[in-house]
Amino acid sequence: MKFKVAKVNCQNCVNLIKNSLEDDFGKIDINLEDKILNVEISENDIEKLCKEIKELGFELLERL
Numbered sequence: 637m638k639f640k641v642a643k644v645n646c647q648n649c650v651n652l653i654k655n656s657l658e659d660d661f662g663k664i665d666i667n668l669e670d671k672i673l674n675v676e677i678s679e680n681d682i683e684k685l686c687k688e689i690k691e692l693g694f695e696l697l698e699r700l
Contacts, residue, residue: 637682638700641666641673643693656692661685672700 644650650666653673658664661681665674673696677685686696 637675637677639673639675640697640700641671641689642695642697644668644671644673649694652692653689653694657685657688660688 644653644666647668650668653666654664661675661677663676666672667674675685682699689696
């Protein structure tokens, strides 16, 4: 699934998200230029992902 993500402004932001969440959600790809997060998760895990992203200081804006 792909999501538009807010407040991801640098490679450190990308690394923080990946290092914090890949153990729970599997491989996460983030296109820093377009601010697109790509992760293979089920519909049931979207709410948990949103919550954990927000706890890190970022926000999922929309599903693409």
